[in-house]
Amino acid sequence: MEIIFLGTGGGRWVTLLQKLRTGGFRIHGDNINIHIDPGPGAMLDLKEAGVNPFSTHACVVSHSHPDHYTDAELMVEAMTRAMTKHRGSFIGSLSTVDGADGFRPVLSSYHTSQLNEIKALKAGDKTEIRGVKLEALPTRHSDPTAIGMKFNFREGAIAYTCDTEYFSGMESSYTGARVLIANVIRPEKKRIKWHLCRDDLIKILKKTEPELVVMQHFGMTMLNCLDSEARAVEKATGVKTIAAKDFMKIIVKKDIKVQYRSK
Structure with a gap:
């Protein structure tokens, strides 16, 4: 199984200025390819990464903010072979599927008409995609769904945190994960509402211990300190921690290996 980071940027300014790519990430397993949070430029990022978008079986979107969903309809067109086949699964929060709390659904009825499956999940819900079990985890974010x-x-x-601020007990959601992908938008203790900062991640890792933590979804204040922030987390917790790079791959077998794209 491998995880491919198509874009490691997040938040409005990094997205608007494209300081980092924002195409989300993918997990490729046995007979299944899943694209998670296809933000702006996901299709271009797939092309640059050498990944065939038509190989996608499922698109999963965590919430209705543009840096997470803007290329979702294009992913549906890829899954459905340019809207010529009934194929693929779309799974997302209540806001992405049905619209909620001022957010509209991220897919048109035209696009949903060709999908094999569309599901809205709330925290605690479980489903299965081509034999892979998926559990929706709780968050605290400005999109409450x-x-x-x-x-x-x-x-x-x-496990994937999505965008969330720290809240008591959230650590239990990540128990048993070999890899934790954490959206850490700010360094040190410079937190902003609805998001994690570095010190929040340290607090999480005091109570759960994956084999590898991958920080991603970086805001502007993280751009010049990515690796030093990852080292600080690892030093404070003893958990191997890295800052994701655009087009990085993680190979998960008996051991976990990281591959960076050669420049």
């Missing part, structure tokens, strides 16, 4: 995710593959569980 936003969900984190835990995917249970044969090689182990991959």
Whole structure:
């Protein structure tokens, strides 16, 4: 199984200025390819990464903010072979599927008409995609229906925080995950409402211990300190921690290996 980071940027300014790519990430397993949070430029990022978008089986979107969903309809067109086949799954928060709390659905009825499956999940819900179990995890975010995710593959569980501020007890959601992907938008203790900062991640890792933590979804204040922030987390917790890079791959087998794209 491998995780491919198509874009590691997040928040309005990094997205608008494209300081980092914002195409989300993918998990490729046995007979399944999932695209998570296809933000702006996801299709271009797939092309640059050498990934065929038509190979996608499912698109999962955590919430209805543009840096997470803007290329979702294009992903549907890819899954459905340019809208010529009934194919693919779209799974997302209540806001992405039905619209909620001022947010509209992220897919038109034209696009949903060709999908094999569309599901809205709230925290605690469970579903299955081509044999891979997916659990929706709780968050605290400005889209109140936003969900984190835990995917249970044969090689182990991959957990994703989504955008969320720290809240008591959230650590239990990530128990048993081999890899934790954490959206850490700010450094040190410079938190902003609805998001994690570095010190929040340290607090989480005091109570759960994955084999690898991958920080991503970086805001402007993180751009010049990515690796030093990751080292600070690892030093404080003893948990191996890295800052994701655009087009980085993580290979999850018996061991976990990181591959960076050669320049």
